[in-house]
Amino acid sequence: MTTMTEASVREFKMPDVGEGLTEAEILKWYVQPGDTVTDGQVVCEVETAKAAVELPIPYDGVVRALHFPEGTTVDVGMSIIAVDVSGGAGDAPAAAPVAEVPAQAAVQTPAQAPAAPAPQPEAPQTAAPQAAAPQAEAAKPVGSGRQPVLVGYGVAASSTKRRPRKGPEIAVSQVPETIQAELNGHGAAPAVRERPLAKPPVRKLAKDLGVDLATVVPTGPDGIITREDVHAAVAQAAPATQAAPAAEPVPQVAQAPVTTPAAVPVPSYDTARETRVPVKGVRKATAAAMVGSAFTAPHVTEFVTIDVTRTLKLVEELKRDKDMQGLRVNPLLLIARALLVAVKRNPEINASWDEAAQEIVVKHYVNLGIAAATPRGLLVPNIKDAHAKTLPQLAESLGELVSTAREGRTSPAAMQGGTVTITNVGVFGVDTGTPILNPGESAILAIGAIKLQPWVHKGKVKPRQVTTLALSFDHRLVDGELGSKVLADVAAILEQPKKLITWG
Known part of the structure; x- marks a missing residue:
């Protein structure tokens, strides 16, 4: 020996x-x-x-x-x-x-x-x-x-x-x-x-759904198990378990849950009265960042309700445009472009506060953050140098960012260096909110639900597509005038999308 x-x-x-x-x-x-x-x-x-x-x-x-x-x-x-x-x-x-x-x-x-x-x-x-x-x-x-x-x-x-x-x-x-x-x-x-080949997000999905990867038939390249393979295994096993009553899923709400939906069991009020979930990983980091931001930067939030009917019509036209084929075209794309144009017209909003040096650092680039609700919690990856991208390039970057985040493949580097952020609470049917700034950023724009509502248009009350925007900003470096100008510019572009050409 x-x-x-x-x-x-x-x-x-x-x-x-x-x-x-x-x-x-x-x-x-x-x-x-x-x-x-x-x-x-x-x-x-x-x-x-x-x-x-x-x-x-x-x-x-x-x-x-x-x-x-x-x-x-x-x-x-x-x-x-x-x-x-x-x-x-x-x-x-x-x-x-x-x-x-x-x-x-x-x-x-x-x-x-x-x-x-x-x-x-x-x-x-x-x-x-x-x-x-x-x-x-x-x-x-x-x-x-x-x-x-x-x-x-x-x-x-x-x-x-x-x-x-x-x-x-x-x-x-x-x-x-x-x-x-x-x-x-x-x-x-x-x-x-043999240990089945699968990426970490797919392994976590299988664990959450109770699927043994060894029983899943892989269809990915080189025998890698994909998310679709896991869902297919679940669907195949479903007939055998249909007799058992299914538990209702926990509703997913951005920024609100204490932990990820998959990690928290549906409470049974006939047994345990409380469930304690350890605060760790993404939730722990998000909590620390939000507390630090809320108690460091004095927040101010302003709101505006606007008619976005013309923007939605432009979205439908762009979907049919041959230059946009295969790209994800939705209202978020034009809202992102509108915010980038507003930042270009008001560059002081794209800044950060350097406490140690007692200086305001104005950024001459925009790393546009997009808040994404994922199975691991709320992530805010950003599109590097979004200000320099054409509309098709911005659409491609948005599609990749959202898909990567939802699959749990967002890298740490993708969440570093953001300058301004967009959070879309409207996907949950919420009208608006008062978003908290990401640490190191000076502004965040919240998009509310777009709904058909009665609206005065050309002197008559007509059904129009209406939404509410909310802009939170750091009042140490952004005063009310600057914040109001940025929000008003975004609103004007979304009401009259042709300003993307005249202002952009």
């Missing part, structure tokens, strides 16, 4: 996967003590205040210890896993030589495999678990390298050598049928289960 020296053990510390993040929660471990790992292999999934990411290990070696269990919030810089990089087996049980593993014949191609498996002796029970990893590795198709990860140290082209988790069944989906027959036909072969 080889003695493990302290010098041969490398401690992998929790990295800062964003800019200035201080902690992350360990959602899931993909390895256990005694597993063999390679440089670039994903060892765990963590959730920060901004995103869920997978962490790859930067060493080759054998896992000696996991310092924290799943569900633990760990400070950045603390060691989370110890890896013996000496190349020896250390204190772990020695693996049996490959030549002695009875199921080694399974690595043959279908053409090489014998017609009937020859009788084989039963493998020693202590050697089987260690031998399973190289056997599973050899059974993988050539060129099936691991998929790229979100953060880390690069991607290793070789397959992983993680010891398979114990399980009563054999589920090697990529092994030819003749090989599976050999694996299933001999009691000596240990159970092998």
Whole structure:
């Protein structure tokens, strides 16, 4: 037995996967003590205040210890896993030589495999678990390298050598049928289960819906499970569970819920009287930011109700325009363009307050934030240099931003450096609100629900499409005149969209 020296053990510390993040929660471990790992292999999934990411290990070696269990919030810089990089087996049980593993014949191609498996002796029970990893590795198709990860140290082209988790069944989906027959036909072969390929948001969706990814048929490239695959698995299982009454879903309201809808069970008033939900991740970061903003920047909110009938007509025309084909064209697109034009006409609104230097920093660029309600909570990614984009480019950026946020793939960098923000509370049927500024920004525009209402138009009362806009701003650097000008400009453009040409 080889003695493990302290010098041969490398401690992998929790990295800062964003800019200035201080902690992350360990959602899931993909390895256990005694597993063999390679440089670039994903060892765990963590959730920060901004995103869920997978962490790859930067060493080759054998896992000696996991310092924290799943569900633990760990400070950045603390060691989370110890890896013996000496190349020896250390204190772990020695693996049996490959030549002695009875199921080694399974690595043959279908053409090489014998017609009937020859009788084989039963493998020693202590050697089987260690031998399973190289056997599973050899059974993988050539060129099936691991998929790229979100953060880390690069991607290793070789397959992983993680010891398979114990399980009563054999589920090697990529092994030819003749090989599976050999694996299933001999009691000596240990159970092998390949970890399904899926991105972190898809794994979380499956967890929330109670779907075992091992039972899902992948349709994505390289055998990756998509969100549609998970929903299809749910729909397929639905007939068997139709007899059970379904719980009503928790309504989703932007900025209001204490946690994500998937994380909070529907309360049963016949049993527990209270449910306590830990404040962490996105909710914890949002709460801290909103409290800091509300009690640091003196907020002022102004409102205006306007007729946006012409804007909605322009939206329908743009949908038929060949230059906008395939792009997401909706009222938000023109409202975003209207705000950008108003900022151009009133550049002082696009600024921030530097408390340390006692200076107002006027930005000559606009990183336009869009508040998005996601399964992980409220996120505010921003479109970099939105002021320089054409209308088709802005539409493309908005579509990508919203889709990425809803799928939970928003990167920490996408939520850094915003200058002004739009929040659309109208999608929930809300008329208006008093939005709180994002820290470091001077203004945020809220869009209310667009409704058909009686309106005086050309001297007569007619049904028109009407909405209410609300602009909150930091009164330290934006006075009432400047804030009113910006809101009035946005309103004028949405009432008369031709001003996008004359003012833009």
